[in-house]
Amino acid sequence: MNSFTLTQAAAVDEAVRDFAGHAGAAYLGGGTNLIDLMKENVSRPAHLTSLGHLPLSDITGLPDGGLRLGALATNADTAWHPEVEARYPLLSQTILAGATPQLRNMATNGGNLLQRTRCYYFYDLATPCNKREPGSGCSAIGGQNRVCGVLGTSASCIATHPSDLCVALAALEAVVRVQGPRGERTIKFADFHRLPGNQPELDNTLQPGELVTAIDLPAQGYAKNFTYLKLRDRASYAFALVSVAVGLEMDGNTIKTARFALGGVAHKPWRDPAAEKMLEGQTASPDLFRQVATKVFAEAKGYGVNSFKIELGKRAIVRALEQASEMDQAIDSNAFLNSNP
Amino acid sequence: MSQTIATPPTVRLDSDVIGKPISRPEGPAKVSGAAKYAAEYNVPNLWYGYIVDSPIVKGKITKIDASAVLALPGVQQVFSHENVPSFAWFDRSYKDDVAPGGSPFRPLHEPEILFSQQPVALVVAETFELARYAASILRIEYAVDEDFNTDLDKARAAGKGFDAPKGKTGFLPPPKPKGDAEKAFQAAAHKIEGEYVHHAQHHNPMEMFATTVEWLGDGKKLKIYDKTQGAPNVQQYISKIFGLGKDEARVISKYTGGGFGSGLRPQHQVFLAVMASLELEHSVRVSLTRQQMFSLGHRPHTIQDVKLSSDDQGCLQSIEHNAFAETSQYENETETVVNWSGILYKSDNSKFAYELAKIDVDTPADMRAPGAATGSFAIESAIDELSYKAGVDPLEFRLLNYTYTDPTEDKPFSSKRLIDCYHEGAKRFGWDQRNPEPRSTREGNLLVGWGMGSGCWDASMQKAAAKASLSADGQLTVSSATNDQGAGTYVIMTQVAAQTLGLPIEQVKFNLGDTDFPVAPIQGGSWTAASVGSAVQAVCQEIGKKLLKLAQRMENSPLEGIDFEDVQFADGHIRANEDITRTVAIAEVLAASGEAKVEAESSAQPNPINTMKYSMHSHNAAFVEVKVDEDLGTIHVTRVVNAVAAGRILNPKTARSQVLGGTVWGISMALMEEAYLDNNLGRYMNHNYSEYHIPVNADIHKIDVIFVEEEDDLVNPLGVKGVGEIGMLGVAAAIANAVYHATGKRVRDLPLTIDKLL
The missing domain is CATH 3.30.365.10 (Aldehyde oxidase/xanthine dehydrogenase, molybdopterin binding domain)
Known part of the structure; x- marks a missing residue:
């Protein structure tokens, strides 16, 4: 870890100015990822603009019936917020499937969007990694890529975005509010994270100095038919091998609206609008779900160790859609085993 | 003097502390943070060493440029093969009690890289943060040797296996064959054949390896607080390498936050901390990061082939069990893997083999139930498979x-x-x-x-020693240089001592983890209870014999003329087995003797x-x-x-x-x-x-x-x-x-x- 200076910002514009005024600056939220990266020498900011005192921790209703999540509201406070629990249970369940209570108490919503990949090579300075050091090569291709992606990968990077929360935000079609040196703007969630292409060092579409201030949820929370299915190597405190967040609007056994996103398989939470369309207006059935799953992974590419994710991903989609569409029916008594927070 | 106690002869049962679910005496210290681990001894004027490890798996260091590091205010020294003085010359000086055969790794000894994450330099600075930062900017150049192999399957396919040699204490070579296993297999009614595999596994104890060396400023005298499963093993290793006498290298390890085998052998950090302390004539601490914990031993990747056959009733006709395991280029780590199949089941025909292959990794190490965890997975899976075949x-x-x-x-x-x-x-x-x-x-x-x-x-059971001291106020202190990696050594030894002398457990204190105490073996092999327990029992019996003698010197002693074998110690009293009314309180014996304390030292084997x-x-x-x-x-x-x-x-x-x-x-x-x-x-x-x-x-x-x-x-x-x-x-x-x-x-x-x- 290198030496750095630190400013405690009191207001958003002050934070943005402070960041712009320091070469090699980074924003510090809950620190649950950045501090680790600094200890590993992966991130070596010369200056930290600490956001801890900014008034961005509130969760408030929006005029259109949606809900605004402050960027600095913690993951824990968000998951247990009565409005979130009642209207966006998918989000609540998804947050609680991630990390540990201690981490969720520290981690912020804004920071969650910006966490870096958990690809082993990204964290190990002894190894080539295009995301960490552009042009050095990708060790995960042909290496230990159990945690890497099978969709939207490129020849320079197969890393995945590790967040659970973001998978639900993608399915819920949230909007990210940011403020930067050039003022405020909003980014559709689907456009917030990017695919690696030949610039894997860029995880998202934020411009230099831009700060996430809030995440807006639309009014539709899919509170009746939803599921977050997370498959991982142990029951808690493990990143998803594959996860699926589903929100459905049902009319009897007919799917009116379908939104779903996948985690653990790509450089960003993976949406497939064409696959969602295949569900809409259709009667829920395992056959239909299997067709949808096949469509989602039609272009998938496995890299040896992680090739199992293609089949696992398909099965996960089928199961998640079954769970979400059958929510008002009998709940499997052993469901806890696969959805353990 | 004598007391009449109307207690039935079964009195012993009431005072038994062995077999009772007694809580650890050190429990409150552990949960409150009062128990100090090796990296928590904040001795005055402490400097911090941070290990730089190799990013490459094989090759040679060609250049170390420490100028930028040494220019940082507060950095004291950068140690590498270029400036570490030559200590002992011979391999045998680097062999610890449980070293396998081969040539032990010597940290910072040569420019050659033998495994990835090999320690290649130690940066010593006035703060941990500075040492860590300085280590991150140390420039080391390597000549990479691409001709390496860490793939055990590849080594096996290339015919690199060799029969595991003897050389490690406790290693049993495979049992001798019996009958004709191959023929019996061919003729049998039911048979199975399978290859069982597990890969490298790391111990990952909660406490990371760390050593705090306190420079006592008196000649070369050191107090070494080390994370280990055996202080005496560390002491003899350090003493041999650095030519220190027993009184110059006192090793202390009061608490060990899990070891599971990783702490059986002295690890890099103790060598580096002692070396830096001696060279700089200063107190130094070296602690490992979690990442660095993956460079000092692991359960070896092992491939096992098992062939079993039975008759139509399910009686075993043949057992064949072969194991093929990794070791490093420089040592032959061996485990007892296949023997367990032969011990667990009877069969007239059996055949066993155990081979190693050298790959470019650090030497594997014993890890909880070494060899047996490996072998038992294979044989117990195979037995299950055969039971289905036989319909049993x-x-x-x-x-x-x-x-x-x-x-x-x-x-x-x-x-x-x-x-x-x-x-x-x-x-x-x-x-x-x-x-x-x-x-x-x-x-x-x-x-x-x-x-x-x-x-x-x-x-x-291994040979172990202990000493004991019973003071006039009835407090018994028993000490041995054994270890408690969390297993419960403190409490069981307290129980054995209390039971042997019939004292209330509150009056007994057991000390461990200090080479000033009588020698005990490393804590491994599940032998501490047997080995140290027997030594504690023996030394308490010595105390008991002395007490009996003192009791018999008392005026009108009720125990006059009775042999030690014919008395019992219970409830703070010595009693005649044949007549429990012939009794005297230990406190009275001590008071009457005029002695401040009764002491003894003993061993068991x-x-x-x-x-x-x-x-x-x-x-x-x-x-x-x-x-x-x-x-x-x-x-x-x-x-x-x-x-x-x-x-x-x-x-x-x-x-x-x-x-x-x-x-x-x-x-x-x-x-x-x-x-x-x-x-x-x-x-x-x-x-x-x-x-x-x-x-x-x-x-x-x-x-x-x-x-x-x-x-x-x-x-x-x-x-x-x-x-x-x-x-x-x-x-x-x-x-x-x-x-x-x-x-x-x-x-x-x-x-x-x-x-x-x-």
């Missing part, structure tokens, strides 16, 4: 092939109540309700399976006749229930019954904790543990707690521990066998067997992760 219930199959003598040595067992483990474990589990058909039980999306496995481990005549082992049988989501490949171990026969149980509370921990480890081995080795880079890649998976609480469900009654007066004076390893045996196989029972799918390659069931 897996438990019934084991009973059919049960042996009352050790077939590998043709000796009787000193005791073997494995049969009770089978029966009591099966009863508690409800095994008789099992539907033998695979895939026969379903709960919603989940398939339910029941499986079992068993195991055995050496009940061994195994009875050579018994160890020659008998095979001595602990045993267990594990029964597990799994629930498998077949579509998603998830496995949950929802229930375990682990029945253990380990002789006398000194403390059912700490012994149960040992078996619980072993069971969890078995679950971990079965479902999660694998260090992912990148063979392109020759480097373990999931080198942290986040990605090297061990179970969290949510993975662990109901675990029932049973200790079956087992009396053994041949194994050692206390009749104990140790419980450190036995609890994990059979568990991994039982889980794989249960998964087969649930799904009909046999997985022979651990860990049983999601992808292997799809």
Whole structure:
């Protein structure tokens, strides 16, 4: 870890100015990822603009019936917020499937969007990694890529975005509010994270100095038919091998609206609008779900160790859609085993 | 003087402390943070060493440029092969008590790189943060040698295997063959053949390795606070290398935050901290990061081939068990892997082999139940497979092939109540309700399976010594240089001492982890209870003899003319066995003697006749229930019954904790543990707690521990066998067997992760 200076910002514009005024600056939220990266020498900011005192921790209703999540509201406070629990249970369940209570108490919503990949090579300075050091090569291709992606990968990077929360935000079609040196703007969630292409060092579409201030949820929370299915190597405190967040609007056994996103398989939470369309207006059935799953992974590419994710991903989609569409029916008594927070 | 006590002759039972679930005396210190671990001794004027490790797996350091580092204010020195003075010349000086054969690794000795993450430099600075930063900017250039191999399969295919050589204490070569296993296999009614694999696994104790060396400013005198499983082993290693006398290198290790075998051998950090302290004439601490913990030993990747056959009734006709394991280029780490198959089951025809191959990794190390955890997974899976072939219930199959003598040595067992483990474990589990058909039980999306496995481990004893001092106020202090890595040494030794002298446990204190105390072996092999326990018993008996003599010197002594063998110590009194009314209080003996204290030192060692005549082992049988989501490949171990026969149980509370921990480890081995080795880079890649998976609480469900009654007066004076390893045996196989029972799918390659069931 290198030496750095630190400013405690009191207001958003002050934070943005402070960041712009320091070469090699980074924003510090809950620190649950950045501090680790600094200890590993992966991130070596010369200056930290600490956001801890900014008034961005509130969760408030929006005029259109949606809900605004402050960027600095913690993951824990968000998951247990009565409005979130009642209207966006998918989000609540998804947050609680991630990390540990201690981490969720520290981690912020804004920071969650910006966490870096958990690809082993990204964290190990002894190894080539295009995301960490552009042009050095990708060790995960042909290496230990159990945690890497099978969709939207490129020849320079197969890393995945590790967040659970973001998978639900993608399915819920949230909007990210940011403020930067050039003022405020909003980014559709689907456009917030990017695919690696030949610039894997860029995880998202934020411009230099831009700060996430809030995440807006639309009014539709899919509170009746939803599921977050997370498959991982142990029951808690493990990143998803594959996860699926589903929100459905049902009319009897007919799917009116379908939104779903996948985690653990790509450089960003993976949406497939064409696959969602295949569900809409259709009667829920395992056959239909299997067709949808096949469509989602039609272009998938496995890299040896992680090739199992293609089949696992398909099965996960089928199961998640079954769970979400059958929510008002009998709940499997052993469901806890696969959805353990 | 004498007192008449109207107590029946069974008085002893009331005062027994052995066998009671007594809590650890050090518990409050541990949970309140008062217990200090090696990296927590904040001695005055401390400097901090940070290890720089190799990014490459093979090659040579060509250049070290430390100028920028040394220019930083507060950096004291950068040590590397370029400036570390030559200490001892010969390999033998670097051999510790449990070193395998070969040439031990010498940190910072040569520019050659032998394994990835090899320590190549030590930066010493006035603060830890500065040392860490300085290490990150140290420039080292390497000439990379691309001709390396870390892939065991590749080494095997290339015919690089060789018979595992002798050289390591405790290693038993494979048993001699019996009959004609190949012929019997060909002729048998039922047979199976399988290859069983597990990959490298790392110990990952909670406490990272660390050493704080306090420079006492008096010649070369050092106080070395080390994380280890054996202070005396560290002391002799350090003394030989640096030419220090016993009084110059005092090693202290009061608390050890888990070791599991990783702390048996002195590790890099103690060498580096002592070296830096001697060179700089200053107190120095070196602590490892979690990532660096992946460079000092691991359970070796092992490939096992098992061939078994039985007659149409299920009686074993042949056992063939071969193991092929990795070792480093510089040492031959050996484990006893295949022998257990021969000890557990009778067969007229058997054949065993154990080969090693050298790959470019750091030397593997003993890890909880070394060799046995490996071998038991293979044999207990294979037995299960054969039981299905023969159409015999897996438990019934084991009973059919049960042996009352050790077939590998043709000796009787000193005791073997494995049969009770089978029966009591099966009863508690409800095994008789099992539907033998695979895939026969379903709960919603989940398939339910029941499986079992068993195991055995050496009940061994090493020479150990202890001293004791009983003061006039009745306080007994017993000390030995043994270790407590969390097993419960403090409490069981306190119990043995209190029991032997009949003192209330509150009046007994046991000290350990200091080379100023009498020598004890490293804490490994499940032998501490037997070895140190016997020494503690012996030294307390010495105190008892002295007390009896003092009692007999008292005026009108009620114990006049009685031999030591004919008295008992209980409730703070010495009593005649034949007439318990002939008694005197120990406090009165001390008061009358005028002595300030009574002291003794003694040692205990195994009875050579018994160890020659008998095979001595602990045993267990594990029964597990799994629930498998077949579509998603998830496995949950929802229930375990682990029945253990380990002789006398000194403390059912700490012994149960040992078996619980072993069971969890078995679950971990079965479902999660694998260090992912990148063979392109020759480097373990999931080198942290986040990605090297061990179970969290949510993975662990109901675990029932049973200790079956087992009396053994041949194994050692206390009749104990140790419980450190036995609890994990059979568990991994039982889980794989249960998964087969649930799904009909046999997985022979651990860990049983999601992808292997799809």
